Structures are given as structure tokens and as C-alpha cells.
Amino acid sequence: MKFDLKNKDRNKLLAVLSISLFLCLALAVSGQAALGDRTLSPGSKGAEVKELQKKLLQIGYQVGKVDGVYGKSTTEAVKRFQKNRGLKVDGMAGEKTIAELKKLTGESTTSSGKKVGYKNSDVQLLARCIYAEGRGEPYIGQVAIGACVMNRIKSSEFPNSIAAIIYQPKAFSAVDDGQINLSPDETAVKAAKEAMSGSDPTGGAVFYFNPEKTKNKFIWSRPQIKKIGKHIFTR
Amino acid sequence: MKENTKKRILAWLSLTFFVAFGLSLAWGIYEYRLLNEQKTALDNQYKRALNDLVTDVNEMETSMAKAKVANGPSLKVLYFGEIWKSSDTAVNRFSQIPSDEIGISYVETLVNQIADFSKSMTQKVAATGTMNANEAKIFDDMHQRIIEINRSLQDLSNQYYAENLAWIDKSPGIWEKLGIGKLIQATAQGGEKGGDPNQGDPEAARQAGEQTPSSVRGGLRQLDTSLQKYPPLSYKGDLDKHYVEKPLGLPEGVIDERKAITVAKDFLHKLGFRDAEPQVTGHSDSPLGGFNLSFKDAYLEISKKGGVVTYYRNQRELNERRLDVPKAIEKGYAALKKLGWDLVVTSTEDLDSYVMVEAVAQDKGVRIYPDKVRMTIAMDNGELIGFDANAYYAYHHDRQLNKKLSLAEAKSKLAKNFKIIEERLAVISKIGNEEAFCYEFRGTAFGEEYLIYIDAVDGSEVKISRVVNTPRGKLIQ
Structure with a gap:
């Protein structure tokens, strides 16, 4: 068998091929629709869902794995978001829900509207530290751990940024054993935000320890302020 | 026949052993290199x-x-x-x-x-x-x-x-x-x-x-x-603001546990808990500390000196958000009034199920920023669920506020292109653990919003804050 096409036929074939190629591309692109083009609901899949999950995660709502599948945990996260923002709690990401989500995940602006970034980069790290060190503690106990980090920034005996304090060798056992890399729950994110806004239930503490687990002489020698949950907070 | 099977098994066993040994050796070397x-x-x-x-x-x-x-x-x-x-x-x-x-x-x-x-x-x-x-x-x-x-x-x-x-x-x-x-x-x-x-x-x-x-x-x-052989430095300066050795604002007198319970009851009563029975659950040993009390989901701290509530947090479950921010602030402010506070709200942060608000004292129209109270207000019903007056009691005192500069003189110190939106007198803390009595100017320049503080006594520029609009409220940097 031999293809013996004339020039004209060849051109025709080429045209058909390129048109179908173009159509394929166009379809592929339209598959990547932007978040907010349609209502997403349990069972939805794709890039839009992934975008939705990322945004929820960005403001502290845990969605499980960011996998582009609108599963149970995503539905629950959407419900919690709707509850906390006073929207209709139906677990579906409709126009209003997505608009609210976009608003809250947007960048900060100057008075003339110029974008200047998110201005919340340390919340995630502090939340991880709180979760790794204090999950299972009462909420105030978690805020207190965050407040200790914030107090260290103000103190002359420690470095001056959240990252420098958290990653200081031997400062937090949960950093040394890698628990810091666990993804924090919503309570820890909330506690981190509250501590960063300046809330301090510890009365100025810079150390804390679990009296049942610690024999370290130095930490026991520090002036104790109070006990919250399982931890004793000291100066 | 039997001998033969034994031999075969032995051969197989030794072969498996050598293969396993070789593999683990290779794995060990690989791990060792990686570790190095x-x-x-x-x-x-x-x-x-x-x-x-x-x-x-x-x-x-x-x-x-x-x-x-x-x-x-x-x-x-x-x-x-x-x-x-x-x-x-x-x-x-x-x-x-x-x-x-x-x-x-x-x-x-x-x-x-x-x-x-x-x-x-x-x-x-x-x-x-x-x-x-x-x-x-x-x-x-x-x-x-x-x-x-x-x-x-x-x-x-x-x-x-x-x-x-x-x-x-x-x-x-x-x-x-x-x-x-x-x-x-x-x-x-x-x-x-x-x-x-x-x-x-x-x-x-x-x-x-x-x-x-x-x-x-x-x-x-x-x-x-x-x-450590050196004597301590005579300079203290801006250090250790997180801990106040001598709070200036606590009332006189020392209270006991019974009194602390009465104070807590009264506080809770004013917040709407009619027959609250708070229990003393601990003590805190700091200049602002005293008694720690609990009642249901609420946690309170009452100072030993002066017997005032320094910290309160209700950790109750928060329900569906039903209010907008201004309405919530209005309700929270009303609660604060009931507790006997007369403050001005200076900043808010919308944290979904609740909003965090800072309010400061005012003295004859002068905003006293160091005397600060932090409130947390639930967005489901506007209840005051958090209250932190540590800063207020740490810094509050009678201040001698005598300005030497007139408003016009202070204005002349501002940059030419700075457009004033609002102006007032204020006390702020400045570098070196000191306070300054200032004119506060809120305004815009270069497309940005600023707060500029001009010393009302010597006319120097004390502090500049940049105001940024975040999705959760104005952020003062």
C-alpha cells in the first residue's frame, strides 16, 4: 500500500489535522477552568478543586491531602469555613463561598490598592510548632506555647525572629525529632494567629516544660509563673 | 536420597544467605554514603x-x-x-x-x-x-x-x-x-x-x-x-518588654482566695453568667499574677495585688457566624462598658469565628496607647469571650501631659506631600522603654496610608507606622 496523495489532498489532510489538534488543545485548556467558574460539590474533581483546597489550607482549614478530589474532608472543611463566615452551610463551593474564600486569601494592599503580599508568612511555622509541641493541650495552653515564642522575640536572651527561635538547636524537642513537619490542625492555626496578635496567657513566660517528663536542672531552676494544662510556664 | 535433599537444601540456604548478605552490604554502603x-x-x-x-x-x-x-x-x-x-x-x-x-x-x-x-x-x-x-x-x-x-x-x-x-x-x-x-x-x-x-x-x-x-x-x-564575672550592665533600655517587673496600674491592697472568687463571680455575672460558681484551679507567680480560676469553659486570672481580672478566655464551642464585624464590636464594646471600662477601639482583626479587638484608654481626648486592653468577641452572638488587660495594668499611671507645640507647629514638621485624614493627641511607647506624648497624624502619601507621630514637647518625629489593608482588617506595621 502506498499513499499517493496529490498536493491538494495533502493540504486538506494537513488542515484537518491542524484543526483537530487545535480542538484538542482548546478542550484541554477549557478543562483547566478557573476556580469560581462553576459550583463545586462533593464528587467534583480537577484543578479547580485543587485550587479550592489550596486556598482553604492557606487560611488554616485542614482539607487532608491536596489532591483535587472533592472528598469528605474537603466537604467538611468547606462546611466549617461556611459556618465561621456566616454563609449557608451546605458543603458546596458555590459562587458566594468561593468569592469569600478568594477575598480572604487575597493579598494585602496599600490605600491606593497596590498589592504588597500576604503579610502572614510566619503563621504557618508557628502553628506547626504549636501543634508539634502542644497538641492535646487545652486551647489556652496552645496559645501559651505560641506566646512563649513571641515573648522570646521580645526578650534579649533569644534571637529575633520566629524562624530563628523555632529552629534554634535544642530549643524545642518537637523540632529536633521532626514532629515540626506534621501539618497542624485548625486549633493550632487559630492559636498561632492569636499569639501573633499579641495574646499572652502566660504572663511573660519564655520557657515551658512538662514536669512529668523533664529532669533538666536548668529548666527547673527558672522562676515558675503558672501551670496551664500539662505545662509549667517559666521566666 | 536423603543425603541429596539435605545437600540441596544446604546449597539453597547458603545461596540465599549470600545473596541476602550481599544485598544488605550494598544497602549498608549506600546508606553510609548518604549519611556522610x-x-x-x-x-x-x-x-x-x-x-x-x-x-x-x-x-x-x-x-x-x-x-x-x-x-x-x-x-x-x-x-x-x-x-x-x-x-x-x-x-x-x-x-x-x-x-x-x-x-x-x-x-x-x-x-x-x-x-x-x-x-x-x-x-x-x-x-x-x-x-x-x-x-x-x-x-x-x-x-x-x-x-x-x-x-x-x-x-x-x-x-x-x-x-x-x-x-x-x-x-x-x-x-x-x-x-x-x-x-x-x-x-x-x-x-x-x-x-x-x-x-x-x-x-x-x-x-x-x-x-x-x-x-x-x-x-x-x-x-x-x-x-559572669562582670557586673550587670547599667543599661536596661528596650529590653524584655514581655515581662514587667513593676506593674504601674494595679490598684492598692492584696486579696485572698475568697475575694478572688467574688471578683470572678462578679465579672462573670456582668458577662451574663447568672449563677456562676468559679473555682480556684491554680496560682500564678508573677507581678501581675495571682489566682487562676475556672468555670465551665471559661478561664480567668485575678491579680493578687488589687484583685482585678487581668485575663479571661471562654473556650466554648463557637456556632455559626451571624454578625458582621461592626455589629460584633458594638456588642463587645457594650460588654466592656458593663465591666466598667471606657475605652476607644483602635484596631480589629477578623479571625472568622471571632474577632480580636484592641481598645485603649483615653485621657481628656488623648489616646493612651500603652494602656491597652485586648478583647475577643464571638461572631455567633457578639459575646465577649476573651479579655486581656495585662498591658493596661502594667503601664497605666497618671501622666503629666503638657504639650509645648501647637497643632500648626506639629503639622509643619510633616512631609510636604503628606495629606492628613485625621489628627489627635496620643501617648505612645518608644525605643528605650519610654513613652512619648505626641500628635498623631493619620494620612496618605505615595499612595500609602501612614500614622505619623510628632513629639508634642520637642517636635521630633518619634515613630512612623505604615497601614496596610489585609483581608482581615487594617494592619499597622
């Missing part, structure tokens, strides 16, 4: 931190020597700026070097103090052209100490390269841990075991000071010990 690579990468980071630390402190010391002799403001400000910069980075380098424990470090404290001091001197010299005799004396004292630190650090760095010092003192190996081998005495630490803290033990510390370190951390610890 990672060790090197980590070690390089540590080396970098140590080298940077030595460089920073050296630069710091040099700039201090120059700043002492500089006579005109232009160079003096420049050198103070350099000191500030290198001391700030030195503190961060210091915290990157491996450690076997965490404790309070004198070196870090001193370097931090110098950073704060040079920051306030940068501003002062730029404004007034010089520093006074007392400041010069403090600065010289700081310099003498830094010379010593610098020498020790360079010595340590030399030792590190010459002897390949370990980063931290050797901790007991596996045999020692099992109790079979003899414990190796870690000379530098003065303690028997690695990781055993020797701080707070003056005898061990004294001994440590006289020996050659066996590790970088040990050397730093010795340096720390040697610095």
Missing part, C-alpha cells in the same frame, strides 16, 4: 554559622571602636548603624550553632543589648548630634566586653580549624549507655554526662572556665562563664 553526604551538608551549615558569627562580632567590635571617636553626627550615626546591623545578625548566627541544651546565654544577651543600645543611639545622635557622658560610659563598658568576646571567639575559631573540634561535647556512646564501658568525662562542660546542664552551678562553671574546651559549644559556654 548529609553530615557534610549539615556540618557546612554549622561552619558557615560559626564563621559568620566570628566575622559579625569582629565587625561589631571594630565599628564600636570607631563610633567612640567619631565626633560629628554623620559618621557616628553610620557606625552605630553598622554596630546595630552586625549585632543583630550575630545573635541569629549564634542561635544556629549546635547545642546540647538550651539556656540563657550572657553573650547573646549582651549582643542583643548592644543592638538595642546602638539602635536608640542611631536615632539620638542623628537628632541631637551627640551622646551624653553617661551613654558614652555605658558604650565604653559594652566595648570592653565585646573586645573580650571577640578575642575568645577568634581563639575558638582557630582551635576549631586546628584541632577539628566537635560541635558539642561527646555524649555517652552506645556501650556507655548500656553501662558496659566507662563514662568519658566531658572536660569542657564540667558535668559528667553530655547534655547535663551545668548552668546555675557556680562551682562547675568556675572549673569549666579554666579548661580548654573540647567542643565549640563547650567553648561558648566557657566564654559565657567568664562573662
